[in-house]
Amino acid sequence: MGDHLRTAESRKEAGRFEDEKFVRFHRRVFAEACVSDEPGYPDWGWTESERVDVGRFNDFRDQAERLLMTRSHDSDPSGWEDPRATLFLNEWDDLIEDARYVFVYGFPWDVAEAMQWLWIEEFLRNPEYAYRIWDFYNQRVRDFYVKHADRCLLVNMNAVPADLERFVFLLGKLGIGSTDVGLAEVVEAHKPKSTEGQKSWIETAVVGNLRSRSTEGPLRARWINVERQDPLIDLTMLAWPDSAKLLTELDGLADISGDGFWQPRPIKSRLLRPDATDEAPVDISVITPCYDQGAFLIDAIASVERHAPPICELIIINDGSRDPRTLEILERLKGAGYFVFDQENAGLSTARNQGIALARGHYVLPLDGDNRIRERFLQEAIEVLDSSPEVGVVYGDRQDFGLHHKTQQVPDFDLFELLKDNFIDACAVLRKQVWIDCAGYDTSFRDLQDWELWIHAAELGWRFHHLPQVTFDYRVRPGSMSKMIDSIDVWEEFCKRIRKKHPDFYWTVAVGRIEALKSELKSMNSQLAEKNREVRQLESELKARNPIEEKDREIQALLAKMQALKARLGEREAELSRITSSFGWRLLGRYGQIKYRYLLPVYRLFGHVPAAIKEPNARAE
Structure with a gap:
């Protein structure tokens, strides 16, 4: 209206x-x-x-x-x-x-x-x-x-x-x-x-x-x-x-009610707990740290309930939250059967380590409390890990939402690129054995602990697998950790520390990269030499063809002249045909007949014949 x-x-x-x-x-x-x-x-x-x-x-x-x-x-x-x-x-x-x-x-x-x-x-x-x-x-x-x-x-x-x-x-x-x-x-x-x-x-x-x-x-x-x-x-x-x-x-x-789309009912989580008394195997454990911001946590848990496979456990780590509303939500979650582990505030990496230590799953997924997983991510990651024992980490693309909306497509795994830039988010499924081999997240790092874990896992020989699809939603909000990590100072400090912690690995990868580049350069030089040989061969053939091509051009020029002469000849023949078929030409022919038949005898009688009307075949005296 x-x-x-x-x-x-x-x-x-x-x-x-x-x-x-x-x-x-x-x-x-x-x-x-x-x-x-x-x-x-x-x-x-x-x-x-x-x-x-x-x-x-x-x-x-x-x-x-x-x-x-x-x-x-x-x-x-x-x-x-x-x-x-x-x-x-x-x-x-x-x-x-x-x-x-x-x-x-x-x-x-x-x-x-x-x-x-x-x-x-x-x-x-x-x-x-x-x-x-x-x-x-x-x-x-x-x-x-x-x-x-x-x-x-x-x-x-x-x-x-x-x-x-x-x-x-x-x-x-x-x-x-x-x-x-x-x-x-x-x-x-x-x-x-x-x-x-x-x-x-x-x-x-x-x-x-x-x-x-x-x-x-x-x-x-x-x-x-x-x-x-x-x-x-x-x-x-x-x-x-x-x-x-x-x-x-x-x-x-309401005159048109929405009560057919929902109903209030007691909530009971279908997800397993790490403190269960049975010895049933667990496929995957989702670890979700929480420090305040309890309202976001509801969305994260809902995504796990919605998309997790049947044998999945959820471990919520309360990392010393102080916000009253968050504490209230956590208590309500406990009452609904969710497993919440309370600890003093120790930081994100310590909270993740605590959750993974409690996990019974063969595989684990660190899921931040303000993000959401997508359908089929966990199932497909489990299939890859079950079928490929050499693979330790499965990661995918992400969908940003919040301050901006953008699909972040990440590349297939490249070790050298990983050492330069972290393109694998913490929201990746990994074997618990990878975490054990790396001694967990390094809590001495203030930021980017997940990047250090990936580098450490690669150093130990674990393989990485990329799922070319959006596997989770990443919430971009004011003051989020990802925004703070964009600081150049934080980045430079991390790069110095990570190289110091893994000097041999960086050196080995760098040397390997140099050797690979040398090999690639050698191959390219070989290809270039082959192309040069082909060019020289073509030049030789071209030189041999040049005299023939010159004669061919002369012939073409003569043919062009002949065509021009033929065209002119045709024009003249057409003109002659028009003249001979005209009325004036026929009249002139009749005049010639009269001239030779009647006037020539008269001139002969008088002994004088004008040159203009002499017989064509008459010989001169």
């Missing part, structure tokens, strides 16, 4: 169909209504204290009335979309007589995922914000709907596309559109004036919006039946029970 809709931003797949004028208006009000200099995201009217002075709306009442006047003739029905209006529902309701409201709510786990794709640093640093903002907005939706249900529609984002006919019918009952015609007629009757030829305002402003908000693969994949409920749903309900309760209330009130 309206003709000033926000278009797609440079890094979004689709626009959000929000009305630009109303967005700017609400932002002006929030600038006065929110607590200044408080953490949060005031552009949406939310700060950590959750105090917003909605009464400041009245200071902008005249502007609001003028804005409404601009909408009174824009479309039929008139209206706008801007989620920010949710915080001023009562204020708008006082201004608009007999207003109608369409509330569209999403699942909190989908909203949290979508907010990680907005390139907004506040959300990348604080994933907890997503759930608090979802609660903050939807509590107001619930309260307003309960009071004014006769003038409102409450629908679930995921459920509407599957029940579009009912949605249009409900709009008609609300006085928006008509209940007496089908979907096609409603669609045809409500085309927006400013987007001629595009979808109907219903499809564009609502259904298209809902679908655009679920374009990311992780979201679309979660439109599932309850019997195949995604583990992220269960883990979200575990970590954010207030959101679960509010979602249940919304589903109970």
